[in-house]
Amino acid sequence: MFADLDWGPLWLTAELATITTAILFVVGVPLAGWIAHSRSRAKPLVETLVSMPLVLPPSVLGFYLLLTLSPNNAFGAWLARTFDLRLVFTFEGLVVGSVLYSLPFMVQPVQAALSNLPPSLREASYTLGKSRLATFWRIELPSVRPALLVGTVMSFAHTVGEFGVVLMIGGNIPDQTRVASIAIYNEVEVHNYSGANAYSMVLVAFCFAIVFLLNWLNRRHKVVLR
Amino acid sequence: MIEFDLSLSRAGHNSGDGFRLAMAGRIDDGEFLTLFGPSGVGKSTLLRLIAGLEKPSAGTLKVDGETWCDAARGMHKPPQQRSVGFVFQDYALFPTMTVSDNVRYAAGRGESAWVGELLELTRLSALAERKPHELSGGQQQRVALARALARRPRLLLLDEPLSALDLSLRLMLQQELQELHQRFGLTTILVSHDLSEVFRLSHRVMVCEHGRIVRHGHPRDVFIGQAPSRDRLSLSGELLAKRRSDVVWILTLLVGQDIVEVIATDEEADALEPGMRLAISTRAFSPLLMPAGG
Numbered sequence: 001m002f003a004d005l006d007w008g009p010l011w012l013t014a015e016l017a018t019i020t021t022a023i024l025f026v027v028g029v030p031l032a033g034w035i036a037h038s039r040s041r042a043k044p045l046v047e048t049l050v051s052m053p054l055v056l057p058p059s060v061l062g063f064y065l066l067l068t069l070s071p072n073n074a075f076g077a078w079l080a081r082t083f084d085l086r087l088v089f090t091f092e093g094l095v096v097g098s099v100l101y102s103l104p105f106m107v108q109p110v111q112a113a114l115s116n117l118p119p120s121l122r123e124a125s126y127t128l129g130k131s132r133l134a135t136f137w138r139i140e141l142p143s144v145r146p147a148l149l150v151g152t153v154m155s156f157a158h159t160v161g162e163f164g165v166v167l168m169i170g171g172n173i174p175d176q177t178r179v180a181s182i183a184i185y186n187e188v189e190v191h192n193y194s195g196a197n198a199y200s201m202v203l204v205a206f207c208f209a210i211v212f213l214l215n216w217l218n219r220r221h222k223v224v225l226r
Numbered sequence: 227m228i229e230f231d232l233s234l235s236r237a238g239h240n241s242g243d244g245f246r247l248a249m250a251g252r253i254d255d256g257e258f259l260t261l262f263g264p265s266g267v268g269k270s271t272l273l274r275l276i277a278g279l280e281k282p283s284a285g286t287l288k289v290d291g292e293t294w295c296d297a298a299r300g301m302h303k304p305p306q307q308r309s310v311g312f313v314f315q316d317y318a319l320f321p322t323m324t325v326s327d328n329v330r331y332a333a334g335r336g337e338s339a340w341v342g343e344l345l346e347l348t349r350l351s352a353l354a355e356r357k358p359h360e361l362s363g364g365q366q367q368r369v370a371l372a373r374a375l376a377r378r379p380r381l382l383l384l385d386e387p388l389s390a391l392d393l394s395l396r397l398m399l400q401q402e403l404q405e406l407h408q409r410f411g412l413t414t415i416l417v418s419h420d421l422s423e424v425f426r427l428s429h430r431v432m433v434c435e436h437g438r439i440v441r442h443g444h445p446r447d448v449f450i451g452q453a454p455s456r457d458r459l460s461l462s463g464e465l466l467a468k469r470r471s472d473v474v475w476i477l478t479l480l481v482g483q484d485i486v487e488v489i490a491t492d493e494e495a496d497a498l499e500p501g502m503r504l505a506i507s508t509r510a511f512s513p514l515l516m517p518a519g520g
Contacts, residue, residue: 120318123279126305127312128332128377138331142322 005198008175009183016091016179017159020098021106024155027099028106029148033136035107036114037122051108053101062168065097069169089171094179097165105154113147114140149217157210160203228253228381228413232275232285232295234268247271247437250285256411260424260445263434269417270315272434273383276415277312278305289380311374311412313387317366319358325369326354332376341376347406348372364395368402375410382407382414388423393483400426421449459510465502468495479504 035047053061069087070076079085087093117140125135141148163181170177172186180199187196231250247268253259261269274280276287278294281302287295294303320328329341345351348368358366367387374382384403388396404427407414418424424431425445432442441448463481468490470476475495479486488506490498498504 118316118318120314120316121320123277123305124312124314124318124320124373125331126279127277127308127310128373129306129334130331131306139320143320145322 002198005195006183009178009180009199010202012091012175012178013160013180016094016098017156019095020102020159021152021156023095023099024102024106025148025152028103028151028155029110029141031103032107032110032151033114033140036111051104054104058101058162058164059168061101062097062165065093065100065165065169069093069096088169089173089177091170091176094166094170094177097169098159098162101162101165102155102158105158106151109147109151109154110144113144117143146217150214153210153214153217157207160206227255227290228276229288230272230276230285232272232282232287234271234275234280234282245271245437249432249434249437249439251432251439251442253413253415255290255413258407258414258416258427258429260416260418260428260431261434262418262421262424262431264419267434268437269434270385273312273385273415273417276308276381277310277383278303278308279312309377309380311377311379311382313367313370313374313382313384315386315389317358317370317387319366319369319373321358324355324357325350325361328358328369329372329376332373334377337376344372344375347409348402363391364399367391367399371403371406375406375412380413382412384414384416386417386419389418389420396420396423403427425449457510458507459513461506463504463506465498465500465504467500468498470495477504479506481506 031046031050035043035050066088067073068075069079071080071086071088076086076088079087085092087096121139121143122135125139126132130138161181163185166177166179166182167185170179170182172178172182178186180203184196184199184203187193187199229252233246233248235247236245245268249268249272261272263269271280275282275295282295282297284297285295286293286297289308293301294308295301320331323331326341326345329344330337333341333344342351345354348371350365350368350372353361353365358369361369370387388399391399400423403416406412407427416423416427428445430442431445431448432439433448434440461481463479463486465477466480466485467478468475469478475490475492477488477490477495477498479488
């Protein structure tokens, strides 16, 4: 079953998930910090926008991304003109869609953990002369390590599993945008159930391993951090 | 010298349950001052205002002639620029750092000798590589104290640092606090609702009620002075139980940590129910006094 399997979509999936998770870590963690501590009036709005992908049908998100990023529209045309960047039906476009789609999976656990830290930790650091940034970096982030791990793993897993957004803005181009979940759909379309089964089994095994790992990590951290 | 005249108003959820604080006073260099009063009267808030963790709605704060806060001019030094050491009620130790890293974080680079000295002084050297969650309450309190001293602050602020500890530990740490105060001569403000702590440690006490300082002075003058009469012994306690015995009532009272029994008449006993707070006043003339031992 695995002998004549095209591993391309699986590698592409892994690549997409890795890049997406890396970007999410860099973008999502400061965003989580801002939401956790901000008293700005814009906070509820930002919070809502970040959480939208949890309830929004992926095809809706994908549809609007397709419209926005298309070179026929102002923003897409500007991207193409200024940066020579085409995001529709390209791997880069998949990354943009995945980052937006998986954003809550990185932001929410980290934000919740930061909000749950006793405020006195930050205040103690301030009275010791440390800036907000130093406090965030040296006190708060190390204290929410379990949540950072959960956010990272969940973002990765969620990107691996996405379908709707990818199909809408990426299509089904081999070695460009055909990730594993699309490949399964593709194999079923051409009645190659054995191929679809092979991809599916890899994903089942992967997801099982991820959830198992998460549970194990959670238990271990509970013991360590009490 | 510290001069403060600060007020803060906070709206409550319902009208009428808002919070208003208006406190003014001066604290001399090297003084050990206690803010005394029940919880919720604004003692900790005053401490937080001095540290810069809260902004006052009006007023000024000057330390050694330097303005730390002047609400009218919109001037508010951030806590980072105020030379204070703050010991929080929950200690606020950094959970991922060891004891020595907690202190080193505060002291800054190139201060290893000073960090070592502080750990020695607070008898933590043997525990230097432990994480906070591996320490007892008293040990955590000492780490918090060592950390607060690490920046060599002008002002040490202690927010009920001993309230979570049991009596014997509290006595021991009070002793240590006193020794540290004598050694460094730091101007110290302690928030406490424990009278014995106030008497043992402070040069002066400010009694706070409903967001105001209602009395201040030497603890002896402030507390003994308010007793109904100087030749009487006045205690306060809680009525635990009452029972009838022949023609009188016997009341069981909790005074501090001691259980005592006193006699009451029918009339007195009728008005009392278990759970009530009582003031007990008796003649202070020729009581039997003897050392109680440790």
